[in-house]
Amino acid sequence: MCIFCKIISGEIPSAKVYEDDFCVAFMDIGPVNKGHVLVVPKKHAETFVDLSEEEAGELFKRVNRIAKAVKKALDADGLNIINNVGAASGQEVFHVHVHIIPRFENDGMKFGWRKLQYVGDEIKEYAETIKSAIEG
Ligand code: 5GP
Ligand code: ZN
DSSP states (O other), X not given: OOHHHHHHHXXXXXXXXXXXXXXXEEEOSSOSXXXXXXXXXXXXXXXXXXSOHHHHHHHHHHHHHHHHHHHHHHTOSEEEEEOOOSGGGTOOSOSOOEEEEEEOTTOXXXXXXXXXXXXXXXXXXXXXXXXXXXXX
């Protein structure tokens, strides 16, 4: 059983903030800022792209509700809402979860995002490749 399944079953303790039939939300044990919450579907799936469109929709309904609560409760200036898919993206726990991270002006946290440049028509080619892979 994975570590989040153990938290869901109660085998491992967690500081829960929300629970319903579909998901639980609990405090991240290693927060980017204090108040960092994880929203986790109860049914085990490794990554977000393993969810159906319906499950993803249900998950983000809860993310929306809990994000509003985190922002209000902590009087946060902003939030980062993040989901990592796969080890290459930084995913460490292979049970789907969405991070809700409260952000404050001058909190000292910087995500080190770079900005590459497309050459020529590359941007259109990437758009076409992705467009043709969209299902439904
Ligand atoms: P990932 O990198 O997979 O997107 O994020 C995994 C997150 O789970 C990390 O932010 C980490 O601090 C958190 N985490 C890992 N193990 C535990 C645990 O046993 N309990 C709680 N509450 N959080 C955990
Ligand atoms: Zn699991």
